[in-house]
Amino acid sequence: MDKNKIKNPLPDNNKAAQLTEEEQKELLAKYDPDARTRQYKGIMNWVVFIGLVAFSVFQIYAAITQSIPRQTLLSIHLGFALTLVFLLFPARKKSMRKQTLPWYDGILALVSIWVGSYYPLNEERIVNTIGSITPMDFWTGLIAILLVLEATRRAVGLPITVIASLFLAYAYFGPQMPGFLRHRGLNLESLVNTMFISSEGIFGTPLYVSATFIFLFLLFGAFLVKTGIGQYFNDLAVAFAGKRVGGPAKVAIFSSAMQGTISGSSVANVVTSGSFTIPMMKRLGYRKEFAGGVEAAASTGGQLMPPIMGAAAFLMVEFIGGVTYWEIAKAATIPAILYFAGIWIITHFEAKRIGLTGLPDKDIPKKSVVLKKIYLLTPIFAVIFLLLDGNSIIRAALYSIVVTILVSMIRKDTRINLRKFIDGLADGARTALSVAVATACAGLIVGVVTRTGLGLKLANGLVDLSGGILLLTLFFTMIAAIILGMGSPTTANYVITATIAAPALILLDVPPLAAHLFVFYFGIVADITPPVALAAFAASGVSGGEPIRTGVNAAKLAIGAFIIPYMFVLSPQLLLIDTNAFEISLAVVTALAGMTAIGAGVIGYWYRTVHPIERILAGAAGLMLVYPEGLTDIFGAVIFVALLVLQFVWKRKDKEIQPVQV
Numbered sequence: 001m002d003k004n005k006i007k008n009p010l011p012d013n014n015k016a017a018q019l020t021e022e023e024q025k026e027l028l029a030k031y032d033p034d035a036r037t038r039q040y041k042g043i044m045n046w047v048v049f050i051g052l053v054a055f056s057v058f059q060i061y062a063a064i065t066q067s068i069p070r071q072t073l074l075s076i077h078l079g080f081a082l083t084l085v086f087l088l089f090p091a092r093k094k095s096m097r098k099q100t101l102p103w104y105d106g107i108l109a110l111v112s113i114w115v116g117s118y119y120p121l122n123e124e125r126i127v128n129t130i131g132s133i134t135p136m137d138f139w140t141g142l143i144a145i146l147l148v149l150e151a152t153r154r155a156v157g158l159p160i161t162v163i164a165s166l167f168l169a170y171a172y173f174g175p176q177m178p179g180f181l182r183h184r185g186l187n188l189e190s191l192v193n194t195m196f197i198s199s200e201g202i203f204g205t206p207l208y209v210s211a212t213f214i215f216l217f218l219l220f221g222a223f224l225v226k227t228g229i230g231q232y233f234n235d236l237a238v239a240f241a242g243k244r245v246g247g248p249a250k251v252a253i254f255s256s257a258m259q260g261t262i263s264g265s266s267v268a269n270v271v272t273s274g275s276f277t278i279p280m281m282k283r284l285g286y287r288k289e290f291a292g293g294v295e296a297a298a299s300t301g302g303q304l305m306p307p308i309m310g311a312a313a314f315l316m317v318e319f320i321g322g323v324t325y326w327e328i329a330k331a332a333t334i335p336a337i338l339y340f341a342g343i344w345i346i347t348h349f350e351a352k353r354i355g356l357t358g359l360p361d362k363d364i365p366k367k368s369v370v371l372k373k374i375y376l377l378t379p380i381f382a383v384i385f386l387l388l389d390g391n392s393i394i395r396a397a398l399y400s401i402v403v404t405i406l407v408s409m410i411r412k413d414t415r416i417n418l419r420k421f422i423d424g425l426a427d428g429a430r431t432a433l434s435v436a437v438a439t440a441c442a443g444l445i446v447g448v449v450t451r452t453g454l455g456l457k458l459a460n461g462l463v464d465l466s467g468g469i470l471l472l473t474l475f476f477t478m479i480a481a482i483i484l485g486m487g488s489p490t491t492a493n494y495v496i497t498a499t500i501a502a503p504a505l506i507l508l509d510v511p512p513l514a515a516h517l518f519v520f521y522f523g524i525v526a527d528i529t530p531p532v533a534l535a536a537f538a539a540s541g542v543s544g545g546e547p548i549r550t551g552v553n554a555a556k557l558a559i560g561a562f563i564i565p566y567m568f569v570l571s572p573q574l575l576l577i578d579t580n581a582f583e584i585s586l587a588v589v590t591a592l593a594g595m596t597a598i599g600a601g602v603i604g605y606w607y608r609t610v611h612p613i614e615r616i617l618a619g620a621a622g623l624m625l626v627y628p629e630g631l632t633d634i635f636g637a638v639i640f641v642a643l644l645v646l647q648f649v650w651k652r653k654d655k656e657i658q659p660v661q662v
Helices: 021-029 043-065 069-087 093-099 103-128 135-155 158-174 188-197 206-225 230-241 247-263 266-284 288-304 312-321 323-331 333-354 367-371 374-388 394-406 418-450 454-465 470-486 491-502 503-506 511-526 535-542 547-558 559-570 581-603 612-626 630-657
Strands: none
Touching: 021 266, 043 069, 043 206, 043 394, 043 418, 069 103, 069 135, 069 206, 069 418, 103 135, 103 612, 135 158, 135 188, 135 418, 135 511, 158 188, 158 418, 158 491, 188 418, 206 312, 206 374, 206 394, 206 418, 206 491, 230 247, 230 266, 230 367, 230 374, 247 266, 247 288, 247 333, 266 288, 266 511, 266 535, 288 333, 288 511, 288 535, 288 547, 312 323, 312 491, 312 511, 323 374, 323 511, 333 547, 333 559, 333 581, 374 394, 374 511, 418 454, 418 491, 454 470, 454 491, 454 503, 470 491, 470 503, 470 511, 470 559, 491 503, 491 511, 503 511, 511 535, 511 547, 511 559, 535 547, 547 559, 559 581, 559 612, 581 612
């Protein structure tokens, strides 16, 4: 009998109950800067609420009419975001519980209104005198830069703020830089002109994407939440995955993959769905760290799952150029399936190793009852249809919001009344604040890279460092993306790596879509990569496990995310680039077989315990199968089949020598 089997795992009752709404808020505030807001009462609560609703109303009006000039739209968008950030986000984390507005934040909010309205009020003069700035332009621009940095520090975190500040310092001290980094330098006037007046800095591509695509889809997600679709994802997952081996872990994978497309935040996804799935996993017998790792890995992958991926996917449309969002979503489909298949396989082997079964019947809702609410998925299918039909991203988002409201009217318990509608407007705007200031801050970085030529210099430097060897360049790019992503939002991380690292891959003839998806993947994986793994740390807060061990488990479960990007760069067929049905099928089948072998090697169990030498062979076979090359596939398949046969033979022998129970 397998020594690792546990016939009757004892439930771990420590923190077994679901988190209350208040506990969820506290956990979010601990690990997600976006949730560290003041909780006002009385008049200030209404001021902020009206401001949030007005923000959403303005964005909807701008999307419907599309008549507001770009720079004016971005200026007002930034003005709303900065003002609300200074009203909501305290300067220090300790001040979060205070319900009063400090005088200095009141002044910063008023100055933000001035900054946001400056361009619309002076648009004609600025356009007519492009290239030169007045003293008022200079001081307003300088204040705007400082406000963006401070707002980003409060709403997003310190890492991206420090990075942006270093880039600004690089632009100013160009002549003092060593070696190939040296450039002519920008004086303060030129720097402010670039960052505030031109469309290369704060009002560049990142903020434009925030003010158009991202805001509307965040609003769409807010209305989906109002319909109760998040809870429906959980019910659907339990109904169809709960009875399987290690049921709760597979429920977490299923529900988190779907919920992640709505929230777009790894940490928020962990806390909301994890408060439901992690206690279930612990009760069944999973270790705390493993349960937290499953939820963290699955929640992080939600941003990789089409049709509504993370906010950075919308930025990709603009950065690559010449591709539609649907093409990006379509290309990301197979890698996303492989990612979640990898987590599913590893959790399955872990459940088999420790002898876990599925959930009891009493904890599983009837499929017939759950399927009666299948109409709640209509908005998701509407997005797919609208994008596939050739509609613009803006139109697809607007129509999908309308579809969500109409669908909610079918049943009383999902109906969006006037109160819920207004709350949805406020919630959508609230979630957009951190994205808006993060993209504005990322615009500072892009502006520096554009004006100084730093992007091409670093790309060439990266290629030189790797000696022009693609695998080494990919490795260095991966490390850079993970380091930059530690504690930074995916949007900002993607902007930096897309500006600096992706061009290095493109220089080595990697297709642009594959290069950008490569840095996109590793920017997201940073959320579960120790030592700074925010999604894993949030999961440990729910599970009661040790944070670093939870992060290690999450990284182990998401091992596919460290392999799949290499696969689709070396074999663009996985992204449906210049391929046919046979090549796609062969690549997917070998990749899934490879992920199975790697999963067995990682966990040490397949159909029975996998011994150390077998684990090494399984890992090697898996890597050969996922590497897109004919000869390696053949060798990998031979080892895979040999190990599989040995597993069956030795499992049968184990049964024959098992003592008879008297």
